[in-house]
Amino acid sequence: MKEKEPAGREFKPLEHKMVPRHEILNEEELKKILSEYNIEKEQMPKIKEADPAAREIQAKIGDVVRIIRESPTAGKAIFYRLVIA
Template sequence: MDVSEHTLVPEHTLIDEEDLDEVLEEYDIKRTDLPKIKRTDPAIPDEAEVGDVVKIVRESRTTDRAVVYRLVID
């Protein structure tokens, strides 16, 4: 079974460098300041590599949807 297709797993997508630069600038942080996610996590896209950043969109009762970013690590 493909875990990423399960209804309870939020959407995980890789973001490109241009979009990442905007996010880092908006929050005034560095890439390494982002929370981490392991490369072996079954929910992240197969093409994700160490050093990439994954955008995770979750449903939220208070804000309709919540967007978080995670740095892929070993």
């Protein structure tokens, strides 16, 4: 059987309600956060470079992504992930 091409429309993960805001940290912000938590960036939670949300913001391996989640407990929660292969 032939592989069917998905009909025209492109899906943008970041527009979906279940996907929180993702943004790449710049050098300064990263430094500040690492010293604030007193950690190396390898100790952070990870996100894959091929992750649909990471791809949409064009995150590269080694970047740290800031994720701004809607949290049922805190209202807004900020989370960080290191981009890995």
